[in-house]
Amino acid sequence: xxxxxxxWGGVALLxxxxxxxxxxxxxxxxxxxxxDKSDANAWLVxxxxxxxxxxxxxxxxxxxxxxxxKSESAALCAEVISVEAHKLVCRLTPPDTLPRPSLDAFxxxxxxxxxxxxxxxxVAGAVKGVPHKNCEIGQMQPSTLPATVPFQPNILETIxxxxxxxxxxxxxxFIMSLSFVSSLLYMRTGDIKYDQRADAASRTGLLFxxxxxxxxSVWARFTWGAWWVADPQLNGALVTVLVxxxxxxLRAATGDDDRVPRLAAAYNVFAFILLVVLLMILPKYNVSxxxxxxxxxxxxxxxxxxxxxxxxxxxxxxxxxxxYWIYTLGLRMIRVHRQLLNR
Amino acid sequence: xxxxxxxxARLEALLALRKAHQLAAIAMFxxxxxxxxxxxxxxxxxxxxxxxxxVVYLFSIFSxxxxxxxxxxxxxxxxxxxxxxxxxxxxxxxLYAAVLTGAMTLLVFGAFYLLLxxxxxANLSLLALIGAGWWGAFSMATTxxxxxxxxxxxxxxxxxxxVLGLPLLIPQLILATRMTRDVLDGLAWTTSEHFVxxxxxxxxxxxxAILLFPYIWRS
Numbered sequence: 001x002x003x004x005x006x007x008w009g010g011v012a013l014l015x016x017x018x019x020x021x022x023x024x025x026x027x028x029x030x031x032x033x034x035x036d037k038s039d040a041n042a043w044l045v046x047x048x049x050x051x052x053x054x055x056x057x058x059x060x061x062x063x064x065x066x067x068x069x070k071s072e073s074a075a076l077c078a079e080v081i082s083v084e085a086h087k088l089v090c091r092l093t094p095p096d097t098l099p100r101p102s103l104d105a106f107x108x109x110x111x112x113x114x115x116x117x118x119x120x121x122x123v124a125g126a127v128k129g130v131p132h133k134n135c136e137i138g139q140m141q142p143s144t145l146p147a148t149v150p151f152q153p154n155i156l157e158t159i160x161x162x163x164x165x166x167x168x169x170x171x172x173x174f175i176m177s178l179s180f181v182s183s184l185l186y187m188r189t190g191d192i193k194y195d196q197r198a199d200a201a202s203r204t205g206l207l208f209x210x211x212x213x214x215x216x217s218v219w220a221r222f223t224w225g226a227w228w229v230a231d232p233q234l235n236g237a238l239v240t241v242l243v244x245x246x247x248x249x250l251r252a253a254t255g256d257d258d259r260v261p262r263l264a265a266a267y268n269v270f271a272f273i274l275l276v277v278l279l280m281i282l283p284k285y286n287v288s289x290x291x292x293x294x295x296x297x298x299x300x301x302x303x304x305x306x307x308x309x310x311x312x313x314x315x316x317x318x319x320x321x322x323x324y325w326i327y328t329l330g331l332r333m334i335r336v337h338r339q340l341l342n343r
Numbered sequence: 344x345x346x347x348x349x350x351x352a353r354l355e356a357l358l359a360l361r362k363a364h365q366l367a368a369i370a371m372f373x374x375x376x377x378x379x380x381x382x383x384x385x386x387x388x389x390x391x392x393x394x395x396x397x398v399v400y401l402f403s404i405f406s407x408x409x410x411x412x413x414x415x416x417x418x419x420x421x422x423x424x425x426x427x428x429x430x431x432x433x434x435x436x437x438l439y440a441a442v443l444t445g446a447m448t449l450l451v452f453g454a455f456y457l458l459l460x461x462x463x464x465a466n467l468s469l470l471a472l473i474g475a476g477w478w479g480a481f482s483m484a485t486t487x488x489x490x491x492x493x494x495x496x497x498x499x500x501x502x503x504x505x506v507l508g509l510p511l512l513i514p515q516l517i518l519a520t521r522m523t524r525d526v527l528d529g530l531a532w533t534t535s536e537h538f539v540x541x542x543x544x545x546x547x548x549x550x551x552a553i554l555l556f557p558y559i560w561r562s
Contacts, residue, residue: 187558230381230382235382235513235514235517236514238378238513239510239511239513239514242371242374242509242510242513243510243511245367245506245510246371246506246507246509246510247507249363249364249367249503249506250364250493250497250499250503250506250507252363252364253362253363253364253497253499253502253503254497254498254499254503257497257498259496259497260497262558262559262561263493263496263497263559265558266493266555266558266559267490267493267507269551269555270489270490270493270551270552270555271507271511273551274486274511274544274547274548274551275511277544277547278511278514278544
């Protein structure tokens with residue numbers, strides 16, 4: 001019974017994570033702005049939002065919303081005209097002077113805290129200088145929304161992929177380490193059960209590697225605009241998947257030759273050590289698009305908030321357990337196959 | 344006639360599919376070469392030049408170091424197993440690979456430079472370019488020698504060496520291409536940080552090979 005408990009526990013954990021990550025709404029945030037300058041003295045600025053609705057109900061009201069356009073020390077209040085679930089329209093009197101020719105929008109909302117959009121309005125004609133500050137900034141209100149996943153300008157709703165893509169690589173690394181240790185043990189003892197373990201683990205690990213590549217590719221298409229980009233992390237991922245494909249082909253091509261376990265073990269040890277070294281060296285000194293690497297902010301620093309954490313850690317454990325379960329099934333298949341051959 | 348030819352073609356395809364590793368080797372060479380060129384994409388002429396050079400090196404290194412265990416079959420193998428320590432055997436092969444790739448670098452680079460010339464705007468030092476080529480080729484030759492040692496123990500032949508070795512060569516090729524780029528930018532080849540990485544990779548691989556080889560050499 002206890003043997004089944006952790007398996008179903010892992011699956012339950014994963015189901016919970018999947019449910020949570022897809023049902024938790026995203027913190028609202030601005031994605032675009034459009035400025036209607038047809039009236040030279042009163043520009044209409046339309047901000048479009050994504051994520052949790054700004055207001056609910058049909059008769060929307062603007063109470064509690066305050067829009068301030070800022071440019072360094074300059075701050076200009078705008079008059080809020082209408083607010084819809086994912087749209088806010090306000091009227092702005094264009095300034096004659098500005099420190100720099102663009103304005104960032106800061107919107108105080110009654111429920112979702114303060115939401116910013118950089119360079120929301122460009123003011124090409126303004127003379128350089130600081131205009132008269134024409135508004136008082138109200139008290140910042142913290143967000144009172146129920147649990148939300150954070151808003152990231154380029155990532156948007158795809159942030160939920162964090163529960164799939166990243167833990168899949170973790171699971172792959174965990175299972176490949178298992179394979180490596182099994183190969184080492186096989187080299188030491190010559191016991192065929194370790195070879196079977198290394199075999200089964202490399203199969204499962206490769207599965208997770210391919211899943212990691214696919215989920216990553218889909219994510220890259222959305223956030224970076226291409227299915228594949230020249231990035232050290234991606235080089236490492238490709239190399240890892242190819243190396244273990246090579247390992248699988250070595251086992252398949254040489255059939256049931258009794259030297260295969262030994263050769264496979266030697267290659268596994270050789271490749272794993274090289275991979276660890278290469279994957280540690282290569283991404284180190286090169287700018288990566290991945291979060292947390294040089295040149296881009298990490299999920300850890302400000303955007304892995306408590307809501308994401310409460311899903312991410314169970315996801316890591318859940319995928320790890322599922323991977324281990326798949327591995328034990330694969331191992332059982334290999335053993336049965338061998339028994340049938342020996343009959 | 345035609346029917347026979349069609350039959351032979353069908354037979355070839357069937358046998359190739361049955362020995363999937365040979366198709367995999369072809370695919371691996373293609374992916375590896377394309378990926379190397381892809382890495383250089385969008386960085387201007389010098390990078391394209393360096394990538395081309397290393398694609399040529401890649402195939403030369405494979406044909407040079409990939410044949411190092413061709414003779415160790417049958418009686419020769421049994422004699423060597425009796426006569427020398429396996430670590431000495433692989434150590435000797437690695438030394439020979441270093442010399443062989445050195446000579447090969449001269450030849451490849453000479454032909455490449457003669458026909459393609461230098462990239463525009465390069466700060467050219469032929470000696471540094473040859474040095475960088477030899478250093479990268481040596482680093483890769485250790486990897487190729489090691490996987491060839493493994494592949495030669497199977498009956499699947501050199502195709503397996505390509506399948507096992509090329510994935511591990513991709514990072515080394517990227518490093519080597521970058522080192523060549525640094526040299527084209529006017530850096531001395533020994534001061535490039537890639538010099539240290541490639542050197543430690545080559546030496547590390549050699550040490551691993553010497554440790555692991557006795558194990559695969561036993562019959």
